[in-house]
Amino acid sequence: MGDSSRLCSVWLGSETGILKGVSVARKQAFNFCNTSRLSRDQEVRALCWGDPAESELLVGCVDGTVLTFSTEKGAFTDMENVTRMRQSPTHAHRVATGGKENGLKIWDLERPEEAVFTAKNLRDDWLDLRRPHWVRDVAFIPDSDKVVTCTGYHQVHVFDPSSPQRRPVLEAEYGEYPLTALSLPASGNTVAVGNTHGQIALLDLRKGLVRGSLKGLSGGVRGLQCHPSQPVVASCGLDRFLRIHSLEDRRLQHKVYLKSRLNCLLLANRDLEDAGGVAGEAGPQEVKEEEAEGSDDEVWDAMERVGEGPKRRTPEEEVVQKKKRKRD
Amino acid sequence: MDITEVPLNQDGKGKKSKSKRKNVSQEGNGEGSGVETKEKMETNQPVTSTFPPTFSVSEIKNKQRRHFMFMKLKQEKRKQKMQLRKKRKKEREALGDKAPPKEVPKTIENQRVYDETTVDPEDEEVAFDEGTDEFSAYFNGLTNPKVLITTSDRPRGRTVRFCEQLATVIPSSHVYYRRGLALKRVIPQCVARNFTYIMVINEDRKVPNGMVLCHLPDGPTAHFKVSSVRLRKEMKRRGKDPTEHHPEVILNNFSTRLGHGIGRMFAALFPQSPQFVGRQVATFHNQRDFVFFRFHRYIFKNEKKVGIQELGPRFTLKLRALQKGTFDSKFGEYEWVLKRHEMDACRRKFQL
Numbered sequence: 001m002g003d004s005s006r007l008c009s010v011w012l013g014s015e016t017g018i019l020k021g022v023s024v025a026r027k028q029a030f031n032f033c034n035t036s037r038l039s040r041d042q043e044v045r046a047l048c049w050g051d052p053a054e055s056e057l058l059v060g061c062v063d064g065t066v067l068t069f070s071t072e073k074g075a076f077t078d079m080e081n082v083t084r085m086r087q088s089p090t091h092a093h094r095v096a097t098g099g100k101e102n103g104l105k106i107w108d109l110e111r112p113e114e115a116v117f118t119a120k121n122l123r124d125d126w127l128d129l130r131r132p133h134w135v136r137d138v139a140f141i142p143d144s145d146k147v148v149t150c151t152g153y154h155q156v157h158v159f160d161p162s163s164p165q166r167r168p169v170l171e172a173e174y175g176e177y178p179l180t181a182l183s184l185p186a187s188g189n190t191v192a193v194g195n196t197h198g199q200i201a202l203l204d205l206r207k208g209l210v211r212g213s214l215k216g217l218s219g220g221v222r223g224l225q226c227h228p229s230q231p232v233v234a235s236c237g238l239d240r241f242l243r244i245h246s247l248e249d250r251r252l253q254h255k256v257y258l259k260s261r262l263n264c265l266l267l268a269n270r271d272l273e274d275a276g277g278v279a280g281e282a283g284p285q286e287v288k289e290e291e292a293e294g295s296d297d298e299v300w301d302a303m304e305r306v307g308e309g310p311k312r313r314t315p316e317e318e319v320v321q322k323k324k325r326k327r328d
Numbered sequence: 329m330d331i332t333e334v335p336l337n338q339d340g341k342g343k344k345s346k347s348k349r350k351n352v353s354q355e356g357n358g359e360g361s362g363v364e365t366k367e368k369m370e371t372n373q374p375v376t377s378t379f380p381p382t383f384s385v386s387e388i389k390n391k392q393r394r395h396f397m398f399m400k401l402k403q404e405k406r407k408q409k410m411q412l413r414k415k416r417k418k419e420r421e422a423l424g425d426k427a428p429p430k431e432v433p434k435t436i437e438n439q440r441v442y443d444e445t446t447v448d449p450e451d452e453e454v455a456f457d458e459g460t461d462e463f464s465a466y467f468n469g470l471t472n473p474k475v476l477i478t479t480s481d482r483p484r485g486r487t488v489r490f491c492e493q494l495a496t497v498i499p500s501s502h503v504y505y506r507r508g509l510a511l512k513r514v515i516p517q518c519v520a521r522n523f524t525y526i527m528v529i530n531e532d533r534k535v536p537n538g539m540v541l542c543h544l545p546d547g548p549t550a551h552f553k554v555s556s557v558r559l560r561k562e563m564k565r566r567g568k569d570p571t572e573h574h575p576e577v578i579l580n581n582f583s584t585r586l587g588h589g590i591g592r593m594f595a596a597l598f599p600q601s602p603q604f605v606g607r608q609v610a611t612f613h614n615q616r617d618f619v620f621f622r623f624h625r626y627i628f629k630n631e632k633k634v635g636i637q638e639l640g641p642r643f644t645l646k647l648r649a650l651q652k653g654t655f656d657s658k659f660g661e662y663e664w665v666l667k668r669h670e671m672d673a674c675r676r677k678f679q680l
Contacts, residue, residue: 016457031453152659178659196661215670218679220652220661238652238663240445240585257444259453259585261663 009268010244011057012223012236013044014260019059022242022256029256047266048087057266086138096147098135104149104159117161122168137182139191141205148205150179150193156203172208174201181224183233185247192233192247194221200235202247214245216252223265230271236262437616441677445585458588462546466524466596473597475501475525476518481508485534489559493641494527497610497623498597499574501527511540515654519545525597526655529554539645540655543593547653548663550593552619552645560640567625567637573606574599575623581614586664587680590619590647608639614680619645647680 008021008030019032046060086096093109094116104119122131134152141148145162146169154175157168177195184191185202190211194200198217201210219239226233231247238261244254385401388394420427432438447454458464465471475498477491483506495501511528518526523544530538536557542549560566577598582591594612607627613620621643626636650664651657664679666672671679 016453016460018453180661196659197665198662198667218665218667218671219663222661238661259451260457 009270010234010242011047011266011268012242012258012262013047013059013264014258014262015043016260017043017061018260019044019057020258020260020262022258024244024254027254027256029258044263047264049266086140094140096138096140098138098149100134100152101132102135103133104135104138104147104157106147106161117159118166119157119159119168120166122171134178136178136180139182139184141184142188148182148184148191150182152178154179154195156182156191156193156208158205170205170208172203174203174210175199180237181221181235183224183226185226185231185233186229187231187247192224192226194224194235194237196220198237198239200224200233200245202250212250214250214252216243216245216255217241222261222263225265225267227267228269234265234267236265238262436676437678439676441674443584443678446583447585447588454585458592461589461592462543462548463592463596466600467592469600471524473498473500473525473599474523475527475597476523477501477503477527477529478506478514479528480530481506483529483531485531486557486559487529487531487534487536490536490557490641490643491529493560494529496570497575497641499572499599511655515542515544536643541593542655543596544654547651548589548593549651549653549655549660550590551648551651553648555644555646557643558641563638563640563642565638567639570608570623570625570639571606573603573608574601575606575608575610576602576604578609578611578613580612582612582680584678584680586647586650587614589650589663590680594619617646617678617680619647619680621645 007023007026007028009024010022012020012022014020021030021032022028023030044059044061046058048058049056087094095107095109096104097107098104103121104117105115106117108116121133124130132153135149136152138147138149140146141158145160147159147161149157149159151157154173154177156170156172156174156179158170159166160169163169174193175195175197177197177199179193179195181194182191189205190202191205192200192202192214194217198219198221200214200217200221202212202214203209204211214233214235217235217237217239218241220237221235222237224233224235226247232244232253233247234242234244236242236258240258240261242254242256242258242262242265243252245251246253385394385398388397449455466473477495477498479487479491483491491503495503511526515526526540526542526544528540528542529536530540532538536554539552539554540549541552560569575598577595579591579595582588591612591614598610607625609624609626611620611622611624613622621641623639623641624636625639626634629635647664648666649662651660651662653660666679671677
């Protein structure tokens, strides 16, 4: 079990309470659960890494418990009407929440009495009617204070807590069905959003226009995540498939049938095609984490050519050198 | 100009020679027809040297003559085919038992692209998922089906009769007039009255063309296209009107995960214990993603022979979307949506 879990680079939680791991390189899927005592109460709703080294996985269940992958139990505090809660990747104490009739709020965990930022509702429409809120997913844009949200009314909003304006600084619409998930690719300026009809689109964050859409899905999207370093996006949802699309040519790269309806997904930081080389893992991983902060198109262009096996090292070294040059 | 024309002519010659070769091969098969075609080719030769070389019937400008030529061509082709068949049959007979086995004809069903979601009956995880889904209460014998059949607002003509006849097929079903009510407001009332299904027939220009089948109390909802509805009155060799016995249900070819779900949905429309006295069968047959519904009465004439009689109505369903939860087309999450030109680009790939 330990060996197979080390191989997996994509983690998924299903509606039947099964934690699933997928190794893209080996094209294998594993179930990490005792199939004899399954129950719908254990439906997995949230997944995140317990520590930066990615050795522990935190699993949030629908009945309010948090399981670590090494079967330790803790309490899960539930807030009302919150559908999504996201932690800022750069400031670990910053947390954004949002839900139905509960606009975006950014909390500082060091001062939990009051929210740091509370979004204001949109202006009333041309009939002077109030517009309803429904935040379905939130993400922090790296390198800035901005936060991007998607709503159940097919809107994408960008909020800027640093500016005095509490209404969104950018409003965009996509399609006509509720948007359920969003994710920010490593190369900035775009956001990937998915809706209940199984459509995923890449929206430009500068003007809010559709840059392209990803095809091949047949059911509503529940989980969407872009790889922290590679130009790929993984999606899962009610059609019981894990799909991995390339962000460059928007083509479907992998498709894995996982038997249950999938609720959430989590990508490992390491290379997707990496077959889980345990030895010498720590080195390249650190390099990538550094890069995740300074997103620069040139660096990503260099990153594409990361291959497998012994060849892999050379481009990474180049990248490091490039970085150094830049710092100089 | 000259340069462009020369290769054209060469091409023409090449094509001509090809067609000649074909004729030669035809001669080998059938002698009479071969001679005819040869004659035709000779008459065509002067034409082809000046005009675009390949001869096709559609180029004849006189309609009558074109028609005549076309008929002739068809006849010829058929003749050749028949001769080939006869020849093969003779060969088979001559070989007797040693004859090679007959070739299985290629159809798009038996050339089907493998679907990885095909349900394996021994799969534990799938069994668990199906064992705890929305239909599990019915399959565990905890609930009895109770179906509400209604239509779109102000039904006309055939739709009304279609609903009435559906009600005779599905036991414990009730037909209600829609009265312009919103479906989302009807559903809670149905749940309160212990209905397990709500079926809405939509119509377009007095012809039923859609069906929404919503399982209660908590979904799923399926949207179907309805086509080729044949009511009882329009059927030939129809039996007497059906009795009120619970029919048996046959579900054919629902093999993928999605198909299984849809099959379970149809099965849960009918009571679980069929009354065999009635000798009635409702069939949902899936072929190329179209679900054909038929309703029959059977009789065992003797140990070997069975007679069947169709009772009607018959109709065809095609799945458009499967939505999780009860009917909510705006905010509901779809489990599966038919995306035309994307999903059916491959003719050999089937969803159900």
